[in-house]
Amino acid sequence: MKISRRSVLAGAAAAPALAALGTGSAQAGPLRTAPSGSGLRVGVGIADVTGPVAENGMMGYSSFDQVAEGLHQRTRARAYVFADAADSRVVYVCVDTCMVFQSVHDEVLRRLHNAFGGAYTERNVMLSAVHSHAACGGASHDYAYTLANLGFQPLTFQAEVDGIVEAITAAHDNLAPGTVAYGRSELTDASVNRSRLAFDRNPQRDKDYYPLGIDTSMRTLRIAQNGADVGAINWFATHCASLTNENHLISGDNKGAAAYFWEHDGEGVRYLDGPPSFVACFPQTNSGDMSPNLHLEPGKGPTDDEFENTRIIGERQVRAARTAFAGAEPMSATTVDSRVMYLDMANQVVDGRFTPDGQQRRTAPACVGAAMAAGSTEDGPAIPIFPEGTRNPLVDALGGMNAPVPNWLADAQAPKLVLIAVGLLPPDGWVPHVLKIQILRIGDVYVVGGPAEFTIVSGLRIRRTVAEELGVPLENVIFQGYANSYSSYCTTPEEYEAQQYEGGSTLFGRNTLPAYQQGYATIAAAMRSGGDVARGPAPRDLSGFQPYFGPQVPADAPLAGRRFGDVLVQPAAASAGGRVVAEFVTGHPQNNLHRGGTFFEVQRLDGANWTRHADDGDWSTKYRWRREGANASVARITWDVPDGTPPGTYRIQHFGDSRGGDGSITPFTGTSATFTV
Numbered sequence: 047m048k049i050s051r052r053s054v055l056a057g058a059a060a061a062p063a064l065a066a067l068g069t070g071s072a073q074a075g076p077l078r079t080a081p082s083g084s085g086l087r088v089g090v091g092i093a094d095v096t097g098p099v100a101e102n103g104m105m106g107y108s109s110f111d112q113v114a115e116g117l118h119q120r121t122r123a124r125a126y127v128f129a130d131a132a133d134s135r136v137v138y139v140c141v142d143t144c145m146v147f148q149s150v151h152d153e154v155l156r157r158l159h160n161a162f163g164g165a166y167t168e169r170n171v172m173l174s175a176v177h178s179h180a181a182c183g184g185a186s187h188d189y190a191y192t193l194a195n196l197g198f199q200p201l202t203f204q205a206e207v208d209g210i211v212e213a214i215t216a217a218h219d220n221l222a223p224g225t226v227a228y229g230r231s232e233l234t235d236a237s238v239n240r241s242r243l244a245f246d247r248n249p250q251r252d253k254d255y256y257p258l259g260i261d262t263s264m265r266t267l268r269i270a271q272n273g274a275d276v277g278a279i280n281w282f283a284t285h286c287a288s289l290t291n292e293n294h295l296i297s298g299d300n301k302g303a304a305a306y307f308w309e310h311d312g313e314g315v316r317y318l319d320g321p322p323s324f325v326a327c328f329p330q331t332n333s334g335d336m337s338p339n340l341h342l343e344p345g346k347g348p349t350d351d352e353f354e355n356t357r358i359i360g361e362r363q364v365r366a367a368r369t370a371f372a373g374a375e376p377m378s379a380t381t382v383d384s385r386v387m388y389l390d391m392a393n394q395v396v397d398g399r400f401t402p403d404g405q406q407r408r409t410a411p412a413c414v415g416a417a418m419a420a421g422s423t424e425d426g427p428a429i430p431i432f433p434e435g436t437r438n439p440l441v442d443a444l445g446g447m448n449a450p451v452p453n454w455l456a457d458a459q460a461p462k463l464v465l466i467a468v469g470l471l472p473p474d475g476w477v478p479h480v481l482k483i484q485i486l487r488i489g490d491v492y493v494v495g496g497p498a499e500f501t502i503v504s505g506l507r508i509r510r511t512v513a514e515e516l517g518v519p520l521e522n523v524i525f526q527g528y529a530n531s532y533s534s535y536c537t538t539p540e541e542y543e544a545q546q547y548e549g550g551s552t553l554f555g556r557n558t559l560p561a562y563q564q565g566y567a568t569i570a571a572a573m574r575s576g577g578d579v580a581r582g583p584a585p586r587d588l589s590g591f592q593p594y595f596g597p598q599v600p601a602d603a604p605l606a607g608r609r610f611g612d613v614l615v616q617p618a619a620a621s622a623g624g625r626v627v628a629e630f631v632t633g634h635p636q637n638n639l640h641r642g643g644t645f646f647e648v649q650r651l652d653g654a655n656w657t658r659h660a661d662d663g664d665w666s667t668k669y670r671w672r673r674e675g676a677n678a679s680v681a682r683i684t685w686d687v688p689d690g691t692p693p694g695t696y697r698i699q700h701f702g703d704s705r706g707g708d709g710s711i712t713p714f715t716g717t718s719a720t721f722t723v
Contacts, residue, residue, distance in 0.1 A: 085131025086380040086489075088224035088269050090277040090325040091216025092317070094642045095141055095209030096120045097182030097202035099296045100635040100671040101597050103195035105144040106179025107291035110194050114182065115294040116635075116670035116682075117645065118353075119302060120317075120663040121181065123206075124327040125213035126269065126277060127221055128488050130382040136486045137171040137214055138279065138493065140327035142181070142298030142305070143206060144286075145532035146173040148478050148585050149187040153207045158214065166214065170384040172486055172495045173210065174329050175528045176301035179287040184596075187588040189444055190468050190476040191532065197440045197594035205641055212642075216321065224276070226489050227268040229374030230521070233366035234262050236300075236359050237284035238347075240337040241548050244541035245503065252503045252538075260336060261502040264363070265524050266370035267491065277325040278308070280367035281524055283333040283502060288356040290345040295668060300338055301328040303360030306665060308367070317663050318644060328363055331525050332505025334498075334535050334548050357665070377489035384486050385569040388582035391533065391554045392469055392479040394561035400511075401560045402539050410458035410555040412469030412477045412533070413451070417462075417550025439595040445472055459555045461545055469553070473591075477553060480585045482530045483565050485512065485573060490522055492573075494566060495529030498536045501548055504559050507538065511563045515570035531585070536562065602633040602704040603677035610704050611716030614680065617698055619722045622689045626698070630716040632681040633704035635671055637711050640701065645669050646683050651695040651720070659696065660685060687723055695720050 099117040103110070121142035129135045151173055158166040184199025185206050186192050192199075239245055239259040246253070253259075261283040269277040286299040298305070308326040338359045340347030348358055394409040401407045441447055449470045456464055469475040484495040494512050496505075505525035513520045535551035542549045542556045552558050572579045604610050608631045615629035626648075635645065640662075646669060648660040662669050670682040683698055700716040 086224055086226065087129040087221045088226065088271060088276070089127040089217040089220035089222065090269065091125040091213040091218070091220055092321055092325050093123050093209040093212035093216065094120055095123045095143065095206045096296060096639060096641055097205040098199065098636045098639060099182070099669070101599070102199055102202065102636070103183040103596065104294070104296070105181045105183035105195070106287065108194040109291045112291045112294060114296055115672065116296070116668065117662050118180070118295040118297040118668050119306060119665060121178070121296065121298050121302060122305070123210045123213040124305065124325050125210070125217040126279060127214070127217040128226070128382050129221060130380055134382045135165060135170055136382050136384050136488060137166055137217070138486065139171070139173045139210055139213060140279070140329045141173065141175050141206065141210060142178055142302040143175045143185070144178055144181040145186070145191070145528055146175045146530060147186040147188065147191065148531040149203065149589065150185055150206050150210070151530050152585070154210050157207065157211045161215065162218070168482065169386045170486070172484055172493065172526065173530055174495065174526050176298060176328065177286045177330055177333070177499070177528050178297065178299040178302060179291070180289045180293055180295065180297040180299050182296055184594070186532070187592060188477050189440065193438060193440060196438070196596040198592035199594060199596065201636060201639065205639060209641065222271045224269065224271040225376060227374035227376045228491055229266045229268060229370035229372070231264045231366045231369035231373070232262045233264050233282060233362060234258060234260070235340070236282070236362045237261070237336040237338060238340050238342060239335055240342060241335040241501070241541070241546045244537065244544035244546045244549060245335060245501070247540040247544055248503050248538055249540070252506060255506055256502055261332060264366040264370050266367050266374060267488070268371050268374040275324060278367060278371055280326065280328045280363065280370070281331045281526070282328065282363055282366065283331045283336045284338045284359065285333055285336055286330070288338045288359050289352050292345070293352060295670070297356070300356045300359040300363070303356055303665060304328040304363040304367075307360060307364050318658065318661060326367070328367070330527050332500040332502045332527055334501040334504065334527070334537070336502065377491070379489045381487060381489065383573060384484065385573045385579065386482060386484045386581070387565055387569050387579050388480050388482055388585065389561065389565045390480050390583050391558065391561060394557070394564070396557050396560045396564055400563045400567075401557060407557040407560065408458065409557050409561050410455060411467060412475060412479060412553035413455065413459045413462065413464040414466045414468050414553070415459070415462040415545060415550030416465055417545045417547050440593065443593050443595070447471055461543060462550060462555070463545070474586055474588070478531055478533055478585065480583050481533055482585070483562065483569065484530065485566070485569055487573065492516060492518065492523045493526050494523060495526045496536070496562060497529055497531035498527065498533045499548070500525065500527045500536045501538065501541060503538050503541065504536050507559060508563055508566055511567050512570045515567050516574050599634045599636045599705060600677055601707045602637070602679060604631045605674060605678045610702060610714045611700065613716060613718050616719045617721045620687050621723065622687050622691055624687050626685040626687060626721065628683050628698045628718045630681045630683070630700040630702070632671070632679045632700065632702040634679055637705045638703040638713070644701065645681070646698060646700045648685050649697050649699055650692070656697065691723055693723055696723055697721070
């Protein structure tokens with residue numbers, strides 16, 4: 047049935063559970079509707095973060111067999127800057143990657159400091175990822191997250207850092223007087239709980255808040271400049287895993303698709319023609335146990351076609367976000383604020399206020415459990431555990447992964463069956479343990495950033511903790527997972543006991559969530575009082591030893607009797623719903639990522655001129671690369687002609703680059719014969 051939108055941003059305390067919508071969700075009181083915009087400035091920006099699309103491991107499933115062979119859609123960073131009358135600022139960024147790793151976070155902040163001094167810092171900059179499972183791998187300095195990639199890939203790292211900094215810079219330059227409104231809608235057919243057995247172990251109060259076992263809330267910030275809408279941030283919890291580990295094309299998955307669909311909005315806008323007039327992002331919240339695979343099997347649901355599922359789940363998010371956007375109400379406050387703290391999650395003493403039994407407890411060094419090794423049957427495997435006899439040169443270079451599990455650590459992690467004590471592997475663990483927690487205030491909304499995949503009840507408990515400390519309604523608090531760093535999962539203590547995939551992936555033990563709650567309570571209290579908190583320990587720097595054992599790009603050679611740019615397969619005429627195919631002799635895509643550009647254009651004849659109609663950033667196109675022999679490469683470009691495509695004469699133009707024996711890179715262009723639509 048259709049559920050009415052909950053009131054948000056109330057000035058009064060939240061009503062009891064079961065009062066809202068007839069669904070068990072907590073409802074806030076009436077929204078204050080005083081005009082916003084007095085002294086508020088907003089800015090939006092977007093940039094390309096696409097890394098190597100060929101012969102590089104992909105990030106998300108950590109499958110050794112999932113190596114990139116091309117590109118479905120370019121991945122983007124979308125940035126939003128908010129500044130109040132006192133020029134306090136916060137920056138929110140959403141990136142079409144799998145995670146934002148500490149390595150990327152630190153380098154982005156270093157470059158922002160070089161460009162802007164103290165304007166943008168670790169305190170007021172939040173970097174988040176959509177968690178696409180079709181992203182480029184290799185950006186992390188934490189070895190556990192580059193095992194399947196065979197090490198650190200500088201091309202991925204640089205593309206992500208460059209693109210994020212460019213997006214923030216664009217948003218900074220775009221600052222103008224503006225307003226922000228907040229809306230909410232319900233979305234019930236874009237997610238399913240993949241760990242219901244664990245969810246059902248939670249207390250009834252938590253289950254009542256989520257009567258369907260899923261987080262149905264779409265929460266949207268509507269951003270305008272001088273009365274014109276320029277952006278939207280649309281939080282919804284569903285894994286960005288519609289594409290399976292059988293897919294080898296780089297993509298932003300369902301959330302990247304959602305952003306593209308709204309930004310284009312049927313108007314044929316090309317990113318390469320300049321920034322879109324409207325920048326929409328679709329970040330995650332507490333999506334650790336939320337799957338888009340509605341039939342609880344990879345690539346299954348709502349159809350059996352993974353790309354069709356990606357489109358459908360993306361479009362459903364757009365529809366829900368538009369509903370929230372249309373009903374968004376202005377904020378009463380225009381204050382901007384931020385707080386940050388670093389926690390050593392391997393060694394937290396947790397007060398009984400935050401533990402289920404009221405007793406003081408501790409966290410423990412990170413460990414991978416048997417349930418994590420087994421993987422998620424609904425979405426696919428995660429960190430690979432190597433069977434006997436399997437060799438990985440990165441593991442060998444690091445000295446192996448056979449650290450003993452002392453009895454005290456096994457006890458501290460119980461009932462997890464510990465397979466690998468990743469937190470004890472040299473030189474300082476293979477996953478981060480000093481982690482950033484953060485709260486941004488944007489008017490009446492508080493965005494709480496956490497560096498892991500939090501289940502829906504974990505996110506709910508953190509929101510409750512923050513709302514209580516701040517003295518604000520629960521609906522004013524938005525939880526943001528996958529923020530600033532990455533440390534696998536976070537379940538509730540009750541869910542941890544079940545040792546499903548998410549529990550086995552909760553690295554720091556049963557008290558991980560209570561430790562986070564304690565930290566958030568501290569910074570929320572400081573934000574309410576106007577005070578500050580100690581920064582905490584510094585994250586470690588592992589940049590000094592980052593080997594890569596993946597394939598090296600050799601010199602290119604064209605196919606025998608051919609030149610670079612020659613057309614091997616000419617396109618044929620097509621109608622809407624048909625597919626156009628062209629193949630070109632090309633060089634290796636790692637020679638030039640064409641970040642901010644494109645590997646090809648579908649061009650339409652307009653009078654005497656050829657104009658770009660589609661490119662490798664569009665939903666309707668795919669760019670596939672394949673090796674022929676030892677040194678030759680072929681680019682296969684497909685265009686699924688959408689409904690509404692104007693009839694006319696078209697051609698496909700490919701932009702490639704070849705590597706000489708001396709390492710020099712030479713660009714070339716190939717142009718197909720014309721065809722009609």
